[in-house]
Amino acid sequence: MGETIAVYDRAGREIGSAERSVVYAEGRWHASAGVLVRSLDGERLYVHRRTETKAVFAGMHDCLAGGVLGPGEDPAGAAIRELAEELGIVLEPGDEPPLPLAKASWDGEWLGAPMRCHLFAYELRYDGPIRHQPEEIADGWWWTDAELRAHLDDPAWPFVPDTRVLIEDMLG
Template identity: 80%
Template structure:
């Protein structure tokens, strides 16, 4: 059965649903929630490399754990869901929730096709265990903002393009 995701208009309002494959193939506006995981003291950011089998941005690095929003899904709830799915960070009812950082939009090209996405960005302070979902995350490590920024300055470093355009505003 095809996965259905929320479709958005250019202004960031949910307007319907469509199959994920159609959204990606046709460059239809959609939304994602992404969480910047920082150490509790704020000195480090968790960076990971996506698996080579991902349908979008395969094998690239990212510092947001996240994914697309389902129909009617709240971005904050999607952020918590994605933390559990990708990094094994399961937040209980008493745990702190990711805090909203910013929202932005990315209208670019990936693999010779248009990609249009509204990003709802969050931050979580966390020092617990991280357990990668093997289908999505190949590897991961902690870096300072300076280490991440120096890698981002290299345009040949394979980093997810939508996060690359928005992350400078999220780093210290």
């Protein structure tokens, strides 16, 4: 049996759960939460490339460290969990939590199958060490907003399509 994730309706309400593979195969609505990591001065953001072994958007770039929500999981809690898992940024008691940045719904397609996701983006200001989870993150870089925009202007540049719907709300 595979990983169980939360299933949502089109309006963004959690309505149950199912195995991740079933949710993806049937194009069911689900939710993900991610964190945009910005330098303390706000001048740079962290962009990473996903590993080639990821089930979805393999080898593509993203500026959100994130993942899908489990049953009953709060988006803010999921964002903090994913930040620790993917980039090794562990928040301690008393640390400022990531702040809500943007949300949207993406009704798209991946490899010919429908994919529908409610997206919750947060932002964290951070200048400490980053430690990639090797199963999920292949590489990463600190870029300015302008550098990311220049890459996004190239339609052939492999960037995850769901995060693209949040870009205008996330970048300065």
